[in-house]
Amino acid sequence: MFFSTQGVPGLPDLTHPTELIQFGNHVLKASLLLVFLILALGVAIAVVSFAFRRHQQEEAIFLGEWAIRYSQLLQGLQHLTLVLVLLVVGFFLCSTLSNRYHYWEQTKVAQVVQSVAGDKLEQIAPQIRYVTKEPITYNTQVNGKIVRVSDTQQVNRFLPLAGSQVQVKLDQNTDVQGRSAVYKVDYGADYKFVNRLKDINSFFFEAPIPNGYSLLANYKVERDRTRLEPINPGNYSFSFQLQPGEETTFRVTYEARGGPRWVYSTAGQLLSNFRLTAIANFSSVDFASGIVPNEIKTDRRSTQFTWIFNDNVSVKNPFGVFTNTNPIRNTGIIPRLLLLAPAIFLWWILLLYLSLPMSLKNVAIAGSIFFACLLTLTYLSRFMNAELAWTMISLVLLTLSWGLGLTRSASLAAIVCTIAGAVLPVLGLLVPFSGLTLSVAGLLSAIWLAVRHWYGWYGLQIEDSRK
Known part of the structure; x- marks a missing residue:
């Protein structure tokens, strides 16, 4: 996909x-x-x-x-x-x-x-097929008359397996060009079949190869340790004889490469005495399709998943393992912040103009520093937490903002304006509680302007009047 x-x-x-x-x-x-x-x-x-x-x-x-x-x-x-x-x-x-x-x-x-x-290796459960004759009745026309004809036709029927013991070992190779990962699969399964029919002794063991492989090697089907050959090359159907009441065992083995998922599909069959053990020899692996394994064992080098179904069970979706990835959260936050950044800059500049004398040089330097901080935040957030990155950048921004004032009082005013007009608004767009943080920043800005002009920041006013 x-x-x-x-x-x-x-x-x-x-x-x-x-x-x-x-x-x-x-x-x-x-x-x-x-x-x-x-x-x-x-x-x-x-x-x-x-x-x-x-x-x-x-x-x-x-x-x-x-x-x-x-x-x-x-x-x-x-x-x-x-x-x-x-x-x-x-x-x-x-x-x-x-x-x-x-x-x-x-x-x-x-x-x-x-x-x-994306791509996946999907192993479909084998089936036991037999051919039987069933009566059929149809109408035909003979010499202008409708004649009812009774005949027989051959019909394919399928029987469930009496037991399945599947073991698959998975190794992952991530250094593959154009692919996120490739699985190397070592597959081995034993299937048990019991002939419970009274008049049928000729069967076909349908053992399909996995879907989605890029390389398949050493594919082999054995019956009671005797290798079977397919009837027609490419269809992987193996004929055998089994008398009523008898049982036999088939073993399927192969090595394949593909992925980066491996799943087992029942193809609508009922599973009985079924056991699947998947051993993944790599980290960051999890079970697929939401079919929770009966056992999960983990050590430093591998993880083992085991599914056990003793009675007849129908599993609709293929189940197996896949390479787990870390979830991607908080998408769209940085693009939204960048689109609102010019408004935050205007807010900050207006606070500075209303709080202390600003020259053209100081405005140009302040604007350059602000947008340079946002540029740094944009690229740092790709490698680390955005809130932590902005906290570090804010310390640099506050340190540089101190130089906007020619006196200590003016520098303190620049620091307050920077906190209320730049640091808190940007932080408010990064954290989940954006509305609350922006409200605090707006309230702090209003309080600061009121204290500065209505109630008087005396030291700053006297120093401003002397300039």
């Missing part, structure tokens, strides 16, 4: 050349529009200045006010432009990482599914 892995549909991915070119065109158009707006405002001020050229006093007052406002507007536009650039670039970076991470998760899930539900 194969699955095609792809990224999130409709999500921008800058690793695709066409989308990268489209992104560049949009950035160029937006930059030209911003330049034209600034030039238009400057031209408007120049036109007004020309209109007031005869009134020098009014012109000086008017131009002075507009010059101050224009200067403030340009300064604000610089900060706004920088934040928008960081948001746009960060969004495309995060969307690309989200797409790549989603693709990586899909590929990992597909590999696990292929190893569990």
Whole structure:
């Protein structure tokens, strides 16, 4: 079973050349529009200045006010432009990482599914077949008249086995190109049959070869230690004679390779005096199809599964063993976090602007650090727990955030803003209790802004006023 892995549909991915070119065109158009707006405002001020050229006093007052406002507007536009650039670039970076991470998760899930539900070695239980004649009545037309004819026809019938003792030894080879794992199977089974019919002594032992093998060797069927040859090559049907009331034993052995699962199928038969022992000489193995074994023995090198059915039992699904894999949990968390990362960044930057003086250089450095931390989290989470990885990264982020303040009070304010605006929101999207964690982060942000501006962070206010 194969699955095609792809990224999130409709999500921008800058690793695709066409989308990268489209992104560049949009950035160029937006930059030209911003330049034209600034030039238009400057031209408007120049036109007004020309209109007031005869009134020098009014012109000086008017131009002075507009010059101050224009200067403030340009300064604000610089900060706004920088934040928008960081948001746009960060969004495309995060969307690309989200797409790549989603693709990586899909590929990992597909590999696990292929190893569990992919190729398998399936051994079908043998059957005892005999041919008997049964009466049949049908109508036919003779000389224009309907005539009822009584005749006989040969019909295939099957008999259950009196006992089955199956032992299979499994070795696994994982170093195979293009395959998750390959089983090496050493199969040996003894089947007992008792002729309980009174007038039939000619039978056929149907012993099919396993399905799904890539290599089959030393396939052999013996009756009472005498090797049997098939009637026709390829159909694995062996004829034998057995008188009523007598019993005989068949032994089937072979070596096969395939997998990475081995199961035994009853093909709708009733199992009686049945015993199957599967010995897996490798770790991370479990029983398949939910048919719980009667015994499970485990040591350092192997695991033994034993199924025992003493009376007539019908097992619908094939049962056996497969290579167990660690479950993949918490998929989709990192892609969701990356898609919401620009909003978290805007939250953090606004807290910083409302808490301490921010220069263009500090904003650019802070944005670069934030998205670099997310990039590090994206790749570290592939090899370790995401919450632990973010805890380690948060310590680095908090240490670097201390440098945003020129004084101790300003640095403490930057630390509080970073905890409330960046560390807790990202952590809230990683842990199961996302709503609670995000609520705590929002409440902490509101409390901090209230304490900072309404009740006064006196030391910081005095130091800010001196600058």
